[in-house]
Amino acid sequence: MADAQSRYVKLTKDQAPLEDIRPGELNQPIDVPQLHVRKCNECGQPLPENFEPPAVEPWTTGIFGCAEDTESCWTGLFCPCVLFGRNIENLRDDTPWTTPCICHAICVEGGIALAAATAVFHGIDPRTSFLICEGLLFAWWMCGIYTGLARQSLQKKYHLKNSPCDPCMVHCCMHWCALCQEHREMKGRLSDDFVMPMTIINPPPVQEMSSACENQDSAPPPSGSSTNLEMQAL
Secondary structure (H helix, E strand, O other): OOOOOOOOOOOOOOOOOOOOOOOOHHHOOOOOHHHOOOEOOOOOOEOOOOOOOOOOEOOOOOOOOHHHOHHHHHHHHHOHHHHHHHHHHHHOOOOOOHHHHHHHHHHHHHHHHHHHHHHHHHOOOHHHHHHHHHHHHHHHHHHHHHHHHHHHHHHHHHOEOOOOOOHHHHHHHOHHHHHHHHHHHHHHHOOOOOOOOOOOOOOOOOOOOOHHHHHHHHOOOOOOOOOOOOOOOO
8 A cells, every 4th residue: 555656746845836816817708609699779678589670660640741730830949958858758757857858948949039130130131140050059059969869769669660761860850740640640659548358346235134034044843844753773
């Protein structure tokens, strides 16, 4: 047994030093191909292999169908900021309609009002034309970007296609028509006339015991009807 080779390794001072391990070298991530799955762009959760994105749906109302809803048509014509605030409130439950209404009034109506006030009080000349163009350009740019992003969120929520073109371009060219179309689209999808099917269960009728039944049950049995018991041996 003494001549047998030992299972243990004897460490000596003359042994060559091992390669130093740098801090964090053993904590490197490992690439596992089985964990490569598709994830949702909105919430980041993994999607099953047979998942298919929903098809792009057309709008239920056209861009020039403003006459289909006269209330939203007049509101969008004279107070587009109010109609835009209502659209955002229906689109996002945590946002009151006053916040986007004020932002729209400052950015869009404010730029138009600045250009109009400059033209009325100072006239249109080479000195004021730059300020007028700057106000109109600011209103046009904010109208396309700010309200176009809201239209894009609406399309993403209901899987609507770009109609007639990109959301920002729609608001840059046909802002009032786009606001009315978005309002009609959400009003049709969130209609108050939609009734969920309900199952009504009626409770069983209440059973009451009459006095006649009580007297009949409490009365002693007649004397003639006696019960005879017989005992038989097993």
